[in-house]
Amino acid sequence: MRKTWTLSLALALPLALAACGGSAPAGTTNGGGGQSGGTIKIGSLHPLSGSSAADGQQMDNGAKLAVEAINDAGGIKSQGGKKLELVSADTQGKPEVGQSEAQRLIQEGAVGLVGTYQSAVSANVSTVAERNKVPFVIDVSSADSILAQGYKNTFRVQPSSTVLGTSGAQFLDQVSKAAGKPVKSVAILHEQGPFGTAVRDAFKAEAEKSGIKVGPAIAYDAASVSDLTTQVTQVKASGADVLMVAGYYRDGVLAAKAVDTVKPALNAVYGVANGAFDLPQFPKEVGAAGEGYFDANYHADMTKPDMQALAQLYQSKYNDAIRTGAVLAYDSVQVIAAALEKAGSAEPAKVRDAIASGEVPTLIAGPGTIKFGPTGENLNATPILMQVQGGAPKQVFPADKAEAQPVYPAFKSQ
Known part of the structure; x- marks a missing residue:
């Protein structure tokens, strides 16, 4: 059952032209150069300790399951099947910690970030993403002020406040x-x-x-x-x-x-x-x-078979019922993966452009796919x-x- 489900989700990702050779892009690690071998890093920033640790762990788990699903289905096909690697960081629910951890993940090669649960933390991470020109996909953080800055590298999957x-x-x-x-x-x-x-x-x-x-x-x-x-x-x-x-x-x-x-x-x-x-x-x-x-x-759409399968997988793997935040983290990783597929490159600027112009299926209840407007808001995000x-x-x-x-x-x- 799991294999069928992961393949169905992978097939829903937008396809792009196969990547050509060249030097390894930012965010990849390999010993032989070029686009073959190694992994593409995605950073996951959530509160893994502190008062919101239970939610943060759920969201990090959701991001992990998305990476596993994509890798099990063959990785990023337009880049020769390159696998994703999730690099997790604990924001502790503190804006200053989230900011420093985001910078660290980018320096370690992350081509995109997902997070962070608290709006104050996401506001600081968005400034880091903008400064480094690395895409940041907000899974949970609703404050309108985050996207009111005119940033070009921050996108939000959930509805705004x-x-x-x-x-x-x-x-x-x-x-x-x-x-x-x-x-x-x-x-x-x-x-x-x-x-x-x-x-x-x-x-x-x-x-x-x-x-x-x-x-x-x-x-x-x-x-x-x-x-x-x-x-x-x-x-x-x-x-x-x-x-x-x-x-x-x-x-x-x-x-x-x-x-x-x-x-x-x-x-x-x-x-x-x-x-x-x-x-x-x-x-x-x-x-x-x-x-x-x-x-x-915002809420996971339990009428969807793929959502039901994800909930069953989460329960069996983590012995806990899945929370909607984990589903939004899952969707956010799918957004970056779809952009990597569409761009045929792991260069953050090209990934950013592919996110901005892309359209990705969602497991959240709503009127359509994840599709971003000019300010980075998901146009189909509704509660x-x-x-x-x-x-x-x-x-x-x-x-x-x-x-x-x-x-x-x-x-x-x-």
């Missing part, structure tokens, strides 16, 4: 109205970095267009927070009928535990780009407290709405991506 926040507000408005109980007021709980702040602003602007009152908006430090009971008590006092939460996995779990303790009278807890609420690990960790939680987010039902996250909206109907109100007011 504006797309996530705007769509999240629209989905909430539509689902609540369809249920006959329109949202009146929303409190926001968000991590204080560029990701959470940008999602907050986009969500608020769109929700207010629909006549929804937004506030209070309460920020916290995702790296250091250990309890969110005080913040959720503020939400309870506000009388809001929905709590929107934008953050990472660990703090998403803390939010769910705080809601279970404080018991505010809510119709829904509603994540937007939340790093916990749509993952299979979340309901297992928080139990019944997470039942009914929504999340408007969908998930909800924990029966102890597992289900795709519930829009209708063409739904595995089940949304339940709203998600639970009785308390």
Whole structure:
């Protein structure tokens, strides 16, 4: 089964003219010169330690599986079957560490980078990529400010914060109205970095267009927070009928535990780009407290056979359920591999141009392939709405991506 799947994905990569001979390009290592033999290095930058280590390890694993799939299917055929080599680095979730590690990977010959999970880290890595003219494909980091710099070497696979926040507000408005109980007021709980702040602003602007009152908006430090009971008590006092939460996995779990303790009278807890609420690990960790939680987010499309096969492979290899971040890392490596195939060269500038003009299949739910616009945004990156039902996250909206109907109100007011 694995062999069939890897071949099908490899065949989906854009093909290019066979590479001609010459000196070894940047990022290759071989003992005999030329394009034969050796490997093409791709750098993987993720938080492998610190508060986000579980997500970072998942994403690095996803990148590894993509490299294995491509190599098992014959490598980069336009370059004589040259194999890929993934070189992993630990950002520790710190911008300055991500920056120095990106520089190190490039100096060691990486022709492209994928990463990094935290927007603040990706912002620093993008400056390194631009300075060195090496392509950087963002798997997870949504802050709009990253691609607002006019850089030519940074591309983003996932939706931006504006797309996530705007769509999240629209989905909430539509689902609540369809249920006959329109949202009146929303409190926001968000991590204080560029990701959470940008999602907050986009969500608020769109929700207010629909006549929804937004506030209070309460920020916290995702790296250091250990309890969110005080913040959720503020939400309870506000009388809001929905709590929107934008953050990472660990703090998403803390939010769910705080809601279970404080018991505010809510119709829904509603994540937007939340790093916990749509993952299979979340309901297992928080139990019944997470039942009914929504999340408007990018998400692996479990209706696709190739995605089902990847999930099975990940489970068997790592004894863990795959998270969407790992799928985005997998897709990001596929983007670089497709560009290497199309360019017929491992020169970073040619790889960059091939990424900019290419089109690559995706395992993420959305309207089409990965295709980048002039600013580096994926033109087909859109979120969908998930909800924990029966102890597992289900795709519930829009209708063409739904595995089940949304339940709203998600639970009785308390």
